[in-house]
Amino acid sequence: MLFALGVAGLLVRRNLLFILMSIEIMLNAAGLAFITAGSRWAQADGQVMFIFILAMAAAEVSVGLALVLQLYHQNESLDADAASGMKG
Amino acid sequence: MLHLLFLVPIIPFASFIWLAIIGPRTSRNAIAIVGVGSIAACTVISLLITGSYLASPPAEGSFTQVLWTWIAVDGFTAQIAFYLDALSLIMMLVVSFVSFIIHLYSAEFMLEGEGYSRFFAYMNLFVASMITLLLANNLLLLYLGWEGVGLCSYLLIGFWYQDNANGTAAQKAFIVTRVGDTAFAVGLFLLFTHLDTLDVQELMHRAALQWPVGSTLAIIASALLLGGAVGKSAQLPLQTWLPDAMAGPTPTSALIHAATMVTAGVYLIARTHVLFALAPSTQLAVAVVGAATLLLAGCSALVQHDIKRVLAYSTISQIGYMFLALGVGAWSAAIFHFMTHAFFKALLFLVAGVVIQALHDEHDMFRMGGLRKDLPYAFWGFVIGGSALAGLPLITAGFYSKDLILWQTWSSARGGTALWIAGLVGVLLTSVYIYRLIFVVFHGEKQIEVSHRPGWRIKMPIVVLCALSVLGGFVNIPEARGNVPAFTTLLHSALPELVQRQHGIITEGLSEGIAAITFALGLAIAYLLFLRKRSLAESIAGNPIGQAVHRFWFADWGMDWLYDYLFVRPVLWFAKVDKNDFIDAFYNGIALLTEFSWRALRNTENGRLRWYAASITAGTVIFLAIVLWT
Numbered sequence: 001m002l003f004a005l006g007v008a009g010l011l012v013r014r015n016l017l018f019i020l021m022s023i024e025i026m027l028n029a030a031g032l033a034f035i036t037a038g039s040r041w042a043q044a045d046g047q048v049m050f051i052f053i054l055a056m057a058a059a060e061v062s063v064g065l066a067l068v069l070q071l072y073h074q075n076e077s078l079d080a081d082a083a084s085g086m087k088g
Numbered sequence: 089m090l091h092l093l094f095l096v097p098i099i100p101f102a103s104f105i106w107l108a109i110i111g112p113r114t115s116r117n118a119i120a121i122v123g124v125g126s127i128a129a130c131t132v133i134s135l136l137i138t139g140s141y142l143a144s145p146p147a148e149g150s151f152t153q154v155l156w157t158w159i160a161v162d163g164f165t166a167q168i169a170f171y172l173d174a175l176s177l178i179m180m181l182v183v184s185f186v187s188f189i190i191h192l193y194s195a196e197f198m199l200e201g202e203g204y205s206r207f208f209a210y211m212n213l214f215v216a217s218m219i220t221l222l223l224a225n226n227l228l229l230l231y232l233g234w235e236g237v238g239l240c241s242y243l244l245i246g247f248w249y250q251d252n253a254n255g256t257a258a259q260k261a262f263i264v265t266r267v268g269d270t271a272f273a274v275g276l277f278l279l280f281t282h283l284d285t286l287d288v289q290e291l292m293h294r295a296a297l298q299w300p301v302g303s304t305l306a307i308i309a310s311a312l313l314l315g316g317a318v319g320k321s322a323q324l325p326l327q328t329w330l331p332d333a334m335a336g337p338t339p340t341s342a343l344i345h346a347a348t349m350v351t352a353g354v355y356l357i358a359r360t361h362v363l364f365a366l367a368p369s370t371q372l373a374v375a376v377v378g379a380a381t382l383l384l385a386g387c388s389a390l391v392q393h394d395i396k397r398v399l400a401y402s403t404i405s406q407i408g409y410m411f412l413a414l415g416v417g418a419w420s421a422a423i424f425h426f427m428t429h430a431f432f433k434a435l436l437f438l439v440a441g442v443v444i445q446a447l448h449d450e451h452d453m454f455r456m457g458g459l460r461k462d463l464p465y466a467f468w469g470f471v472i473g474g475s476a477l478a479g480l481p482l483i484t485a486g487f488y489s490k491d492l493i494l495w496q497t498w499s500s501a502r503g504g505t506a507l508w509i510a511g512l513v514g515v516l517l518t519s520v521y522i523y524r525l526i527f528v529v530f531h532g533e534k535q536i537e538v539s540h541r542p543g544w545r546i547k548m549p550i551v552v553l554c555a556l557s558v559l560g561g562f563v564n565i566p567e568a569r570g571n572v573p574a575f576t577t578l579l580h581s582a583l584p585e586l587v588q589r590q591h592g593i594i595t596e597g598l599s600e601g602i603a604a605i606t607f608a609l610g611l612a613i614a615y616l617l618f619l620r621k622r623s624l625a626e627s628i629a630g631n632p633i634g635q636a637v638h639r640f641w642f643a644d645w646g647m648d649w650l651y652d653y654l655f656v657r658p659v660l661w662f663a664k665v666d667k668n669d670f671i672d673a674f675y676n677g678i679a680l681l682t683e684f685s686w687r688a689l690r691n692t693e694n695g696r697l698r699w700y701a702a703s704i705t706a707g708t709v710i711f712l713a714i715v716l717w718t
Contacts, residue, residue, distance in 0.1 A: 011702050019697075080697045 002029035016068045016078045020061070027057050089140030090151050092133050093170050096180060097223065099126050099133075101216040104209050111205030120195040123208030124188070127215055131188040134181045141177055142578075149173055149581035150289075152225055159228075166286060171225035175582040178423060178575075179222045179355055186347045186430045187215045189549040193438050194339040196545035197445065207247065211343065214240035218348050222355065227276055227286045230356075234272070234320070237349045238265055244340040245333045257335040264329040268319015272356075275312030278305075292362040299366055306366040313360055314370055314377075321353030321407050324381040328647050330404055331388075334396040338441030341396060346403050346433035351426050354410045358419055361583060365417070371502060375415020379510035382408030384645055386517030390524070391629075391641045395440050395453045398525050401644075402477060403433060405514060409493055412511060416503035418496035419583035420576040425493055427575075428485035428560045432476035435553035439469035442546060443529065446538045453525060458534030465542060467530050469550045474526050476557040478519035478611070481604040488561030490515065492576075495566070495599045501589040508599075512606050519610025527618040566596060 006029055009022030031050045038046020068078070075082045103126035111119050141151075150173040159166045172180075191211060198207050217236025224230035246258030280286055282305060283294045299306045317323070322330035333345050344350070357364060357374065364371045382405045389401035406429050413422035443459065443466050444451060460467045476486035494511045497503040564575035617625040628634045640646060692703075 007705055011698055011705070014698070 002032065005029075014079050014081060016071065016080055019080060020064050020068065023064070024057065024061070027053055027060075089136050090146065090172065091153065093137060093151070093153050093172055093223070094155055095133050096130050096137075096184065097170075097216050097219040099129050100212040100219070102126070104212040104216060107205050107209035107212060111209060114205075116199065116204050119205045119208055123205075123212060124191045124195050126212055127184065127188045127191045130184045130215065130219070134184045137172070138177060138181050141172070145581070163284070164280070164286075166226050166228040168229060169225040170223040171288065172223065173582040174578050174580075175355075175358060175423065176222050178427065178579070179351075180219060182427050182430050183218055183222065183348045184215070186434050187211075187218075187343060189552055190339050190343045190347070190434060190438070193342075193441075193546055193549040194337075196543050197339055197441055198337060203247065207244075207337070210240055210243045210247070211340075214244070214344060214349070218352070221352055225288060227279070227288060227291070230288075230359075231272070231276065234316075234352060234356075235269065237344070237352060238262065238269065238320075241265075241333070241344050241349060244344060245336040247336050247340065251335075254335040257332040261329040261333045264326055265319045268316045268326055270315075271312045271319070272316025275309055275316065278309050278312060282309075288359060292360065295366060296362055301366050302368060303366065306363060307370055310360070310363045310367040310370040311373070313356060313363065314374060317353030317356045318377065319353075320356075321350050321411070322404050323353070323377050323407065323411055324384060325647070327381060327385065327404050328644060328651065331397050331400045331644065334394070334400050338396070338437060338444060341400070342434045342437030342441070345400065346437050347430040350403060350407055351410070351430070354407065354414065354422055354426055357411075357414045358423060358583060361414075361419055364414070365584070368502070371415055371417070373415070375412050375497075375502070375507055378408045378411025378413075378415055379507050379514075380408075381405065382412065382514040383510055383517070386514055386521065387641045388644050389521040390517065391638050393454055394451045395443065395456075395525065395529065396437075396451060398453070398521060399433070399436055399440060402436075402518065402522065405518065406433065406477070409490060409511065409514065412497060412507060413493040416497050416500040416507065416586075417584075418493060418500060418503075418586050420579040420586075421489070421492040421496050423579060423583070424564055424575055425489040428476065428489040428557070431553055431556040431560050432473045432484075432486055435469055435473035435550065435557055436477065438546070438550055438553065439466045439473065442466045442469075442542050442550075445542075446540045447536045448539060450536060453528050455535050456529045457532040458530070459538070460530040462534075462538040463530075463541075465547055465550055469554060470526050470530065472554045472557050474522040478522050479515060479603060479607050481600070481607065483558060485557050485559070485561035487603075488564060488566065491600050491603050492564065492566065494603055495596045496586050498599055499586070499588050499596075501587040503589075512603065515603055515606045516610045516613075519607045520614045523611050523614035524618045527614060531619055532622075566600070 003026055006022045006024075006026030009025065010019055013019055013022065031053045034046040034049045034053070036046075038044065038049075072078060103122050106122055107119065111122070150171065152169055152171050154167050154169040156168050157165055158168045191208070194207065194211065198204055214237060217233045217240060219233075221230055221233025221237060224233060242258045242262040245261050246255050248254050276286065279291060279295075283291055283298065285291055285294065295306065295309075319326045330345055330350070334341055336344075364374065385401045385404035385408060389398050389405065392398045392401060406425070410422040410425050410429075413419075413425060442463060443456065446459075446463055446466070447456060450456065472484070476484040479487040479490045481487050494508060494515075497511055498505075498508045565572040617628075629638050643649065
């Protein structure tokens, strides 16, 4: 449910910051699923995976925010549709 | 020492690779050292091999070095192997030495302008191919070298490729020689299917065993080989490419179109002489082609304006002499003339290059004049080279080789009076056109100031070639004076001796005397028309008949025109008529289909990030659905 919420946010929102937040929500949804599964079958693996996801999310946010900053400098807006220079 | 043989073709090939890959990024000095040094090394090794061959000749007069097997398929094997006998030894020595001289000359001649490394790369590749051709022990390897020199010829004629005319000349040379090459290839197939080998010596042996003299197969096979030789050696009827090949740099003309490549045809016939001896009618055709070519080209040379074209026609005409000699069975005389011709024709082209460079790329000899004092090297080079070409009696190399051909044409069982007279008329024409050139270029009024004088790397090759043009004839002193035929004796281990007939009234000395008188007559005519009374020459060329003949000879007897109407135009017409056939429709269909798919797919590439994300999501959902519900 939380994952679907993230996907919906990703598709509907135009603002790049909100898109990044939606991605965070999706990641956390996956993490929550791991934790739940780990506690259901009494295994430590779920928690290990969550720590991985946490570390990855930190890296992802730093790269993502840097890209957003660059895009903002170039386009003077945070609209995702404004960055359509790759149009074929 | 003979075991060093494989180095002779390999060194220039290695240097070609170096020049092609690393050369453009190094200095011009390094390029010159590698480009010229490789050929110098080649020459030194050839000299060593010659020395050891003469000191202790190998058994049966030949030496074979097998490197590895190239192709081995079901009973057919072709080896990379080199075969050395007196014939290939002399050819190899002359080719590598003359190439070295010309490379040294080009190191200075080509210094200005771009493409220095490219030029030496092509030249080295050419030498490698030519030596492969000469040393090959089977016809397939020979064919590889044969095509290699064709390719290098194409590359070097079109060396200044920015000019469209040079590209056209290069293509013409390639296509016209291709006609001959095709005949040669068909000849190879025929020989292989009937005799089951391509090894030259084995092939000759089997041919002599299986085919009687005058058998149809021998005639067809030798005629096909003759076709190849005619194309490469620019003989009638495929001679049209050589005059146009003068579009290339002058050292190229000297190396490829005078001294070495065009003699590949002569070599091929000499190499397969057994086959030609089995087919008397083809051999007669060789002699007739040679005689006709030497006369036609001699006439064309009389009326040219471009200094290099005069020399080009004289090359065609001199190779005509070699063919004449081959045709009457005077094998050694043909190779002797090849050697002296390589010396004096290289000399003539090199000094022509000096003249052309000194006068800002001026080719028209009627705009030159009075250069005797300003370019003494060029003048004396032309006098010595020209005299050797025309056969100045007793002291020049050309006299000895040409007289040997004339005498043997007369005395051979397969020769005759008509061929001998054709040869004599050729002598007259030669001496008229070459002294015409010398008188017009070096005497009279000065028209253009000399702007460029040669340095030592140009002067030295000229001096060396001058010396050889004089001394080269003394290796074979005729019966009439001294009788020391060292050269022909050496060749008799590889080539059979001349079959003689009753001489009749003419002896060797008399034949020489007549040739000398003919030469003097030609010199006198040239002196009268082009030095004393230029007005007389102009009035001859001015009257209607003279004009018509002049135009006809100038255009090489209308050959280009004939081929244009006979072959080029019908093909172009057919191509135009057949432009919209179904094969094109098929390929156009493929192109249309591709374009349609491009239009369809282009819409998905719209640059919208969320659209891509949505596509990914949809794709994932569909895949999950497929995985879960099937």
